Amino acid sequence: MLALNPQHASPDPAPPMLLSRYFLPILRETPKEAEILSHRLMLRAGMIRQEAAGIYAWLPLGFRVLQRVTQIVREEMDRAGAIELLMPTLQLADLWRETGRYDAYGPEMLRIKDRHERELLYGPTNEDMITEIFRAYVHSYKELPKILYHIQWKFRDEQRPRFGVMRGREFLMKDAYSFDIDEPAARRSYQRMFVAYLRIFDRMGLKAIPMRAETGPIGGDLSHEFIILAETGESGVYCDADILGLPIPDESIDYDGALEPIVKGWTRLYAATDDVHDPARFERETPPERRVRKRGIEVGQVFYFGDKYSKPMRALVTGPDGVERPVIGGSYGVGVSRLVGALIEANHDEAGIIWPDSVAPFVVGIANLKVGDAASDTASLKLYGALKKAGIDVLYDDLDERPGAKFARLDLIGLPYQVIVGPRGLAEDKVEVKTRRTGAREMMSIGEAIARFAA
RNA sequence: CGGAGUGUGGCGCAGCCCGGUUAGCGCACUAGUCUGGGGGACUAGGGGUCGCGGGUUCGAAUCCCGCCACUCCGACCA
Numbered sequence: 001m002l003a004l005n006p007q008h009a010s011p012d013p014a015p016p017m018l019l020s021r022y023f024l025p026i027l028r029e030t031p032k033e034a035e036i037l038s039h040r041l042m043l044r045a046g047m048i049r050q051e052a053a054g055i056y057a058w059l060p061l062g063f064r065v066l067q068r069v070t071q072i073v074r075e076e077m078d079r080a081g082a083i084e085l086l087m088p089t090l091q092l093a094d095l096w097r098e099t100g101r102y103d104a105y106g107p108e109m110l111r112i113k114d115r116h117e118r119e120l121l122y123g124p125t126n127e128d129m130i131t132e133i134f135r136a137y138v139h140s141y142k143e144l145p146k147i148l149y150h151i152q153w154k155f156r157d158e159q160r161p162r163f164g165v166m167r168g169r170e171f172l173m174k175d176a177y178s179f180d181i182d183e184p185a186a187r188r189s190y191q192r193m194f195v196a197y198l199r200i201f202d203r204m205g206l207k208a209i210p211m212r213a214e215t216g217p218i219g220g221d222l223s224h225e226f227i228i229l230a231e232t233g234e235s236g237v238y239c240d241a242d243i244l245g246l247p248i249p250d251e252s253i254d255y256d257g258a259l260e261p262i263v264k265g266w267t268r269l270y271a272a273t274d275d276v277h278d279p280a281r282f283e284r285e286t287p288p289e290r291r292v293r294k295r296g297i298e299v300g301q302v303f304y305f306g307d308k309y310s311k312p313m314r315a316l317v318t319g320p321d322g323v324e325r326p327v328i329g330g331s332y333g334v335g336v337s338r339l340v341g342a343l344i345e346a347n348h349d350e351a352g353i354i355w356p357d358s359v360a361p362f363v364v365g366i367a368n369l370k371v372g373d374a375a376s377d378t379a380s381l382k383l384y385g386a387l388k389k390a391g392i393d394v395l396y397d398d399l400d401e402r403p404g405a406k407f408a409r410l411d412l413i414g415l416p417y418q419v420i421v422g423p424r425g426l427a428e429d430k431v432e433v434k435t436r437r438t439g440a441r442e443m444m445s446i447g448e449a450i451a452r453f454a455a
Numbered sequence: 456c457g458g459a460g461u462g463u464g465g466c467g468c469a470g471c472c473c474g475g476u477u478a479g480c481g482c483a484c485u486a487g488u489c490u491g492g493g494g495g496a497c498u499a500g501g502g503g504u505c506g507c508g509g510g511u512u513c514g515a516a517u518c519c520c521g522c523c524a525c526u527c528c529g530a531c532c533a
Contacts, residue, residue, distance in 0.1 A: 028482065028494070029467050033526050053525065107456090108532080125533085159456060159531065173533055225533095234532090301533065335533035369492060404493040411493090422492060432492090 017362065017388075019397045023060050026409055036232055038344035039164030041353050045413045047340075054161025054169030061413060062340065064361035066172065069339050070151055072203050072358065073174045080196035080255050082147040082176050087129050089153055093119035095128050099312050108156045122155040127309050127331055130177045134327065135315035141181040144317065144327070145189055149176030151336060166297065166341040167234075176332040181319055183306070186328040190222065190304050191259040193332040195249055197226050197300050198266070200334065202248040205356035206346060208299060209243055211271040225273060226300035230345040233295035238282050239271035241290040273298075297342045304330040353414030354437050362395040364453055365415040367407070369422030371400040379431065379446055380421045390454030411436065419449055 025046040033050075034040040042048045047062025058066055074084065090112070096102035102109075102121075110122040123129070130148060138146065151174045161169050178189035194210065201208035206228045213225040227237055246266060270285045272278065273296065282291065307326035309315070316324040335342075347354045357363060364387055368380040380396060387394040395415065397406050403422065410418050420432040430443045433452060444452070 025465090027466065031466070032461090032468095035527070050525090154533075156532070160527095160529090162527085167532075171533065175533085298533065333533050338533060367492095373491095402491060402493090402495060404491095404495080407493045409494080420492075424492060 017393075017395045019395060019399050022395070024413070025059065026412065034164065036163045036166065036341075036345075037348060038166065038232070038341040041344050041348060041412070042164055042341065045353060048165060050164075054158055054167070056165055056168060056170070061361050065340050065343075065355070065359055066337060068359040068361070069204065069336055069343070070172070070174075073200055073334055073336060074151065076196045076200045076203070077149050077174065077176060079199075079251070079253075080147070080192045082149045082193075082196075084150060085148055086150045087123070087126050087133075087152060089123055089155070090120050091123050091126075091129055093121055095132055096121065099128050099309055101128060108158065110155050110157050123152075124154055124156045125173075125331075125333075126150070126152075126175055127177065127305075127329075128313070131309045131313045131315050131329070134177075134179055135310075135313060138179065138315075138327070139317055141317055141319045145178065145180045145185055147176055147178045147189055147192065149174060149332075163232075163234075164341055165337045166345075168337065171335060172337040174334040174336055178330045178332070179315075179317075179327045181317060181325075181328065183328055186304060186306070186330055187222075188259070190302060190330050191263045192255050193302050193330070194224065194263050194266075195253065195255070195259050197302065197332070197334070198248050198262075199251075199253070201226060201228065201299065204339070204343060204359050206299070206343065207244055209237070209239055209271050209296070210266050211237065211239070211273055212267070212276060213273065213301060214276060222304035224267070224302050225298050226302075227273065227296035227298055228342055228346060229294045230297050230342065231295055232345050233297045235296055235298070236274035236277070237272070237292075237294055237296035238274070238277050239292045240269035240286045241292050243269050243271055244292070297338075297345060298335070299339050299342050300332075300334040302330065302332045348414070351408070352412035355414045355416055357416050360393070360414070360416050362393045362415050364392055364394045364417045364419060365410045365413075366394060366396045366419045366421060367403075367410055368396070368398055369403045369406065369420060371398055373423060375426045376421055376423060379426055383419060383421065383431070383446055383449060386450045387453055390450070392453050417453065 027044045027046070030040050031043050034043055042062060045061060046059050047065065048056045048058055051057050077084065093102050093111070096105070105124065109124055112120045112122065114120055151172065153170055154173045155170050158167065158169050161167055165171070176193060178186060178193070180186035180189055197208070208226040208228045210224040210226050213223045229237065243266070249262060270282055272282070306328055310326035310329060315327050317327050318324050343356070343359060344353050347356060355361065366380055366383055368376050370376040380398070384394060384396040397410065414436060416436050418434040418436065420434060425431050425443060429445055431446055431449050432441050432443055433449055434441045
């Protein structure tokens with residue numbers, strides 16, 4: 001038996017989630033700098049604090065959402081067979097000189113010197129470093145395929161950061177890199193990630209549409225952007241309405257099985273952002289009633305880039321024929337911190353945020369409408385204790401405030417379910433369960449409320 | 456990077472043109488009383504290097520110069 005300290009041995013190490021002890025700095029008025037809706041709501045709901053242009057501190061509520069999103073991404077990457085590691089944020093300039101990208105990248109790259117005048121950079125992406133790691137250890141086709149990923153902060157010194165976390169300079173990104181012996185194998189890896197991405201966004205309740213994309217400075221010849229539809233999106237998107245109804249593979253998906261039909265199904269129909277949009281083709285391939293013209297937010301991108309990095313960096317593997325050749329690669333990014341903003345863009349109303357259950361910072365909020373009233377306090381605590389014990393993420397509003405303020409705050413922070421406890425309901429031994437998304441309210445006993453969530 | 460702006464208690468703003476009481480208002484905050492199912496009312500309080508530096512002046516939040524930070528519109532990006 002390990003010698004655990006008492007704290008670690010505690011049966012219930014989770015801290016109490018009483019609002020009176022939590023840190024949730026709600027803003028009643030909207031800070032003037034926030035233009036876009038998700039940015040305003042994140043500031044008002046006390047999720048983030050701007051520390052510099054495009055650089056944010058994640059406050060407890062926002063951090064919880066960020067962690068939820070991170071965890072979904074991680075689970076789906078793992079399911080697809082990718083392997084997590086963690087690379088540093090700082091990289092040596094010399095590494096980037098091997099691929100010529102140190103000069104090619106331009107002012108978006110934050111360049112730093114250490115005390116020895118060594119040139120460093122804050123990584124905007126990690127192809128060079130992962131290739132360096134790969135070449136140090138892998139030399140045979142027998143070790144392939146490999147998909148490695150990490151979830152790490154990136155920095156791109158955007159000319160004009162805006163839209164809060166949707167386009168910050170510092171942002172959290174999941175980036176995965178695939179290594180294969182040849183192009184057909186690399187395309188299989190690409191398909192794995194493609195399908196994993198369908199699942200990632202679906203689990204967050206987002207309709208993400210893969211669209212043919214330019215490859216940009218990363219390079220390569222096969223790429224898709226995953227775009228979610230939202231009125232405030234940065235780019236115009238055009239697609240076939242039938243894409244929106246395509247089924248998403250469930251968690252029993254066999255990543256070693258046939259993935260190509262799935263990918264084909266999703267890429268067969270027309271879908272393009274405005275920079276690659278071909279109006280003539282759109283009209284030729286899509287019947288008028290199925291032509292969707294909307295705005296979208298890019299939340300992920302997958303690239304196949306072949307030997308673009310492995311060749312200059314001499315990341316070589318020996319094939320079954322005994323011949324050494326550059327490993328064939330792809331890279332696959334998800335904007336994790338951007339997703340938090342995108343989720344709000346896709347899930348809100350006049351009163352505030354409406355979190356999908358899967359990413360909600362807390363699933364249930366308990367509002368004690370009359371703190372200090374014995375019946376209300378007892379009922380609220382009973383609910384709180386039972387839900388916590390059942391493993392439900394619950395936030396208990398135990399502040400001595402007026403009901404209106406509590407309702408407004410709970411609506412703003414967007415917890416999927418509210419349990420409203422007050423003298424009026426308790427007179428009949430009931431509490432009210434409100435579903436944030438629909439506004440539906442239902443009176444039920446405390447036992448029924450517990451069963452409802454703890455099921 | 457081109458263009459346009461803004462910096463005044465935690466937040467939103469007024470004051471600046473035309474220099475001169477103790478820099479003001481709403482919200483928030485503190486104490487108390489009454490309240491209590493959609494951001495309550497009253498009373499009494501606390502809190503400000505007016506972004507930073509220099510200059511003009513008897514006197515600068517206010518005029519002049521320089522710098523910094525931030526925002527918005529456009530071209531570019533997870």
